[in-house]
Amino acid sequence: MSDDSPGPDARRPLFERLAALLLRVPEDREQLLGVLRQAHDRSLLDADALSMIEGVLQVAELSAVDVMVPRAQMDVIDVSEPPEAFLTKVIATAHSRFPVVEGDRDNVVGILHAKELLRMYGGEEVDLRDLLRPAIFIPESKRLNVLLREFRVNRNHLAIVVDEYGGTAGLITIEDVLEQIVGDIEDEFDFDEEIDHIVPVEPCAAGPRWRVRAIAGIRQLNEIAGSALSDEDVDTVGGLVTDTLGRVPRRGERVEIDGLVFEILRADARQVHLLLVERLASRHPDDQGAARD
Template sequence: MPDHPADVRIPDVKPHRSLFERLTALISPEPENRSELLEVLHDAHDRNLIDADALSMIEGVFQVSDLSVRDIMIPRSQMDVIDISKPIEEWMPHVLTTAHSRFPATEGERDKVIGILLAKDLLRYYAEESFDVRDMLRPAVFIPESKRLNVLLRDFRANRNHMAIVVDEYGGVAGLITIEDVLEQIVGDIEDEYDFDEEEDNILPIKHGVYGPRWRVKALTEIEQFNQTLTTRLANDDVDTIGGLVANHLGRVPRKGDVFNIDNLRFEVLRADARQVNVLLVEKLPPVDVDEAD
């Protein structure tokens, strides 16, 4: 039998597709926008082609490009800071109690952030006779509230920063944000041994929105606690949590980006996966005029 010529190329064998699959490819156009792409992904999840975690992370990537820093930052009132104008003995117990790895360092006023202190640098306080906390401070990074999360994440990675101080349009400190906060929008909550599920963290006030005051609310927040904090009267005999109430209202598992009203409240789903909602943005709407409603 003669040998094959050296330049003869054996064609790649393509996987066989059924007639139905080929017809579907002809009549079903490729997704042309994000909404259609997400529908394809949800269909793939329904057919067990991708799991719930993968779907959730893909949705999180899309969500990061839509959110800005003001949407997920830790508000100024919730910031754990150290005031280096005071003796170290006064704020060291606070450092030990909160157990954060980084602290904004202020000087007298909360708006006067002069640097970032790494908790590990405080070990030198116990090892050295002379210790100047100012020498331990790292430069603070300041960013505007309007900065997009995808841009911030790229900056965090490029500059190897883990924390940024958020300032408002007047230059005042509005809050802070960490790389962990951004990553949690993609992969979900990143818990460590120092994270506590305390009730006071379930509802965090943030900057007012277009219509009124706003809060970031964990979906597992009890409806009773929600009503007490926001002075509302939401009620549902079938569920106990805000997440359950929202799911009942929609008639399905909430998805990231869902926006809807319940009574005089505007809800937006900030974080969710294929199984459940995790975090909501809630804004109080102005009361409806009865005459206008009629």
């Protein structure tokens, strides 16, 4: 008679099985990730759990500048504007919070909660300045794990990112940080517009950089980056990187394709979601001549 009862390993609680897998203490982050991926391969962790754990580990390595909304992309309100001038913007963007500036974007005077604008329709005479809450300023180098803790402790949802000269570099929200762990958080007001698929970020020494969604079209990236990536076999940037590696990319991996470097910012066991794209540092003219020969 065959014995169909589960073996002793299958009856052990999940945490005991994970503990057994981790008995050999990993010596560095890469070994730890390797153990976790083995756990996924042995069905001890599902793809979503593995992706979130990888996200938690990566958050400690990313800074505000890596995920912030760049200065040029910020939706702001000028304190000198009359309500009828900025209410259209508030309705169109559907954000819950807005940086309020005076004169230019380097002079952020506070944060406006959109719900406070309801008081203007209650018959009250309200000065916009009276509705503002203090703005939180952080440096570009602020680590995301530290920022997330500060967001939670201080109950803040938005911070203004400043550069080394004190100017406004961009903004970052608690949602931006959490998305590095759990993936994109979309609500009924989010729209999947192509203009948001490729966003310029702070340039590096080699030149411009872009934060690129994996679903962005290769042709769109070529137009923006001035590249000549082939779209004969695949249509999207995520598909191109996956096709080049021959497997699903992992967080933190970097791959060079035709003069561009693609770094995986967010991915799970099934697909890549977000990348950082930058140009390769220019080669020495002699090297370029040698390459042509």
